[in-house]
Structures are given as C-alpha cells and as structure tokens.
Amino acid sequence: MPREVAKQQVPASKGLEKGNWSDLLARFSVPDTQRIDAQLIDAKNDVEAVAAWLREYQDSHQTLKSYRREAERLLFWLASQNNSLCDMNREMLRHYEAFLEDPQPAEQWVGPTKPRHHAQWRPFRGGLSPASRRQSLIILQGLYSWLVEAGWVSHNPFVLMRDKARRLNNQTQTIERYLERDLWVWFWQWLNATMKPATEREAYEQARCRFIFSFAYLLAPRISEMANARMDDFQENEGRWWWVVVGKGNKLARIPVPDDMLECLIEWREALKLEGLPSYHEPTPLMRALDKQRGITDNQLYRLIKGVFTQAADALEAQNGKPAYVSALRRATPHWLRHTAITHQAQSGVSLRYLAESARHSKLDTTSRYLHTEDNEWHQEQQRHRLKTAPKTPSDPL
Structure with missing residues (x-):
C-alpha cells in the first residue's frame, strides 16, 4: 500500500x-x-x-x-x-x-x-x-x-x-479479444498432448483442466458462472440436455448442451469417482478443489486458466509459432474463452437469434459484434485496389 x-x-x-x-x-x-x-x-x-x-x-x-x-x-x-x-x-x-x-x-x-x-x-x-x-x-x-x-x-x-x-464507449465494432480458430485448434491439441500424468493427483488436475476449457469453449460461461455451477444445473428434458444458469443481472437462462459437452461431463465425473450424467437432485459443486469435494472460487479459477495460457504461450514460442499467436495467449484471460466460444459459434453458422440466446445478450447489437462476415468480404473487396497494374506498351497513350 x-x-x-x-x-x-x-x-x-x-x-x-x-x-x-x-x-x-x-x-x-x-x-x-x-x-x-x-x-x-x-x-x-x-x-x-x-x-x-x-x-x-x-x-x-x-x-x-x-x-x-x-x-x-x-x-x-x-x-x-x-x-x-x-x-x-x-x-x-x-x-x-x-x-x-x-x-x-x-x-x-x-x-x-x-x-x-x-x-x-x-x-x-x-x-x-x-x-x-x-x-x-x-x-x-x-x-x-x-x-x-x-x-x-x-x-x-x-x-x-x-x-x-x-x-467512454467501451464497445468496439467487432470482438477482438478471442483466439482465432487455428490458434484454438493448436491450443486444444497441445492441452491434450501434454496430459501424461505421473501421479494420481496430476491425473486429476489434468482432467480438471480439460473439463474447465471444454466447458468454457462449448457453453461460453462467464467465470463466476463457472465457479458457481452445480452438477444439477445440467438437466434432461424430453431426451435433450440443458444447462440452467443464473447469469448477469440475476437472469435465469437455459442453454442447449452439445453432445461433446456431455462426453466431457461424463469424463470429468469419472475423475471425481461419479457415475454417468448428473441426477436431477445433485446440488454439489461442478468445479472441484483437490479434495474432489469442495468448490473453487472464481479467483482460483482465474489464476488456473491464466496459468495454462502462460504455459501454452511458452510452448508455442518454443515451437517458433506466430508471434501474434504467442502474444494472444499471453494476453488472454478467462473472458477471452467466452469471446472465443461465441465467435466460433458464429463462424460455424449458428444463427444470430440462437447465438444471442446462448450468449444471453439482451440486445442483438451486442451479439452482432461477433459476426466477422462483413469484415472478411470487405477485406476481399479491398484487394481489387492495387498498385501493381498491367504495364503499358510504348503505343499506349498516356
């Protein structure tokens, strides 16, 4: 002080x-x-x-x-x-x-x-x-x-x-703090390739790490929502699974759970010595401490995610990866994962309406910042404007 x-x-x-x-x-x-x-x-x-x-x-x-x-x-x-x-x-x-x-x-x-x-x-x-x-x-x-x-x-x-x-307008026209798809693909492969545990504790920590990043990428939660999530927030209705979350502004929402998320959830529960998918009345923490019982705070979760990003940046730099990608990993925060998830959903063709529902945005204008289609088209069109034009022959008039 x-x-x-x-x-x-x-x-x-x-x-x-x-x-x-x-x-x-x-x-x-x-x-x-x-x-x-x-x-x-x-x-x-x-x-x-x-x-x-x-x-x-x-x-x-x-x-x-x-x-x-x-x-x-x-x-x-x-x-x-x-x-x-x-x-x-x-x-x-x-x-x-x-x-x-x-x-x-x-x-x-x-x-x-x-x-x-x-x-x-x-x-x-x-x-x-x-x-x-x-x-x-x-x-x-x-x-x-x-x-x-x-x-x-x-x-x-x-x-x-x-x-x-x-x-004092803190909103850019497009979202920039996210991991580009190629970088995310490298990161996810690196995260899984490094999982060679020597002890039971290391195996548990690596399973937790994998689940944290899969949860963040597939459902785009805010970090406080991740820390506060419970097992019975995952609920089945008519054969479809949903994640129920109380988000920003105490708004209750229900998000469709993709099959990949269910697989990751089953793997995580196996690491916790729990069987299958959660039951309807299972109000226990989703994210767990090393004792596999207590929950973890959003601050602990923040430091864990930042630490993994730093390790990934070091690994990519050692591989002579793109400096811009190394820099992105060093600057990345847990909220980048939410931006990454929503951006990649948009790039995969999820409609704006459902994208806004999943992101729990109150305004479509907020969600539209994740759409980079116009940027791509604009950039392609601008390539028509060139310095290198066809050379003139001596007979061509000036």
Whole structure:
C-alpha cells in the first residue's frame, strides 16, 4: 500500500453483509468539506458514501469486485493528494487519467499480486491499458452520477469531458479479444498432448483442466458462472440436455448442451469417482478443489486458466509459432474463452437469434459484434485496389 495512504488507514465502521469488503477500504483523513443540504444517504465520510454505492451491487459478485477496485484506487489517489470526492474537477480528472496510465511513484503504487492485507500489496500491477483506463472511467462516471443523486457531491466532473460518449464507449465494432480458430485448434491439441500424468493427483488436475476449457469453449460461461455451477444445473428434458444458469443481472437462462459437452461431463465425473450424467437432485459443486469435494472460487479459477495460457504461450514460442499467436495467449484471460466460444459459434453458422440466446445478450447489437462476415468480404473487396497494374506498351497513350 502507498506509504502516504497507509498512514491514514483505520478500520471502517460500516460493512456489507456480503463480501465483507469494509475492512478492505481505508477510512481516509481528508479535509472536512461542506456537504450539500439534500443528503440522501447515511454516510459520514467518502468511504461510507462509496460503501453505500457499492451496496447497490452486492448481489453481483463480479461487478462488486471490479467497482470496488476502481473506487478504492480513486480514494487512495485522492487521499494522497489530500483531497476528497467533492474536490474532483475536470483538471484533476485529467491528472487521474494520466495516473492510471502510469502510476507514480511506482514503488508506492505498483507491485506483484499479493493478498489484500500483505505488506507488499499495491493497488496496481502496472499501468492500465487504454481499454482498462476507459473501463475505469466508465465505472467512476457511474459512481459520480450516483453520488450527485445521493446529495454527497454537487457536481459530476465527467460531464465536462469532451466527446464523452465516444471516449467512454467501451464497445468496439467487432470482438477482438478471442483466439482465432487455428490458434484454438493448436491450443486444444497441445492441452491434450501434454496430459501424461505421473501421479494420481496430476491425473486429476489434468482432467480438471480439460473439463474447465471444454466447458468454457462449448457453453461460453462467464467465470463466476463457472465457479458457481452445480452438477444439477445440467438437466434432461424430453431426451435433450440443458444447462440452467443464473447469469448477469440475476437472469435465469437455459442453454442447449452439445453432445461433446456431455462426453466431457461424463469424463470429468469419472475423475471425481461419479457415475454417468448428473441426477436431477445433485446440488454439489461442478468445479472441484483437490479434495474432489469442495468448490473453487472464481479467483482460483482465474489464476488456473491464466496459468495454462502462460504455459501454452511458452510452448508455442518454443515451437517458433506466430508471434501474434504467442502474444494472444499471453494476453488472454478467462473472458477471452467466452469471446472465443461465441465467435466460433458464429463462424460455424449458428444463427444470430440462437447465438444471442446462448450468449444471453439482451440486445442483438451486442451479439452482432461477433459476426466477422462483413469484415472478411470487405477485406476481399479491398484487394481489387492495387498498385501493381498491367504495364503499358510504348503505343499506349498516356
């Protein structure tokens, strides 16, 4: 934690029933500021005001986690500047954008992954990419909008941002963070070829790894959905198998399960010493820890998947694979698997309507970003435009 910030930390008095994040946010010693009269939340300082905002997301673990991270970074930075939320203006916002790109001094702000209360923990692993900075600003814009409505601050500095709609639009026209089909084919072959276990534990870990990536590729779950999945989420109805999932926004959905997924599920259950496909009443974790009983958290799942991607990148680099593919594997995150699954379904000819249902998108515009057909046609058409034309003969007029 930054030294300047660490000095100001004492336990927060208010907590959330879910997530127990109150001890993760510091209470900051910042100058007293005059609040506007129409305060609509029960808060005595910036930390408690942010806590009230975060409570609105306590039923969505992943959203709460990312929102808490960005709010915490902002509070740390403001405290290091001896400012509070209500002091933020357009010029300070400009400085904060630059800070997100390059947090300085690095020894105070940047460090390796450590447990939250470790002495070497820092708010950043490094400077944020343009997409990550944009996402951070989107979250903080929402925070300030809420704080204005709650009467905690009198203004939203993001309103003054020029081209705000364009700059804070985090959706590209097409999905780019996915593994191209040739790369996925290599990865899946590599993953299976490396499975030569020497011990029973290694055999179990490799079976789990295979199941994780097959589940992610065939059903396109979000990582929290994978971690929270249960055996009896797989249900048979009139001879057809479905995966029942409560996804983003607590929306219940039912996804068709392809035959390949059923085969992988049977193999995984065999590794767990379970027979056949799940029964209707089997509310046990789908993903298991090494004891084959307990579930695993989304953080554990995230690290496991990232670790496999890193190993694959090293293997492909050793084979003198395409640098772009090696780079993709190094940058890939678990969410890339969801993008990969949906993109490859689209390329396989799954109709937009059913693609949207499987992806659980509320808008077809979101799903259409996975369709690369027009890009391919456009690229082919552009090849008509050439520098190398047929040479003229001496008799040809200029």
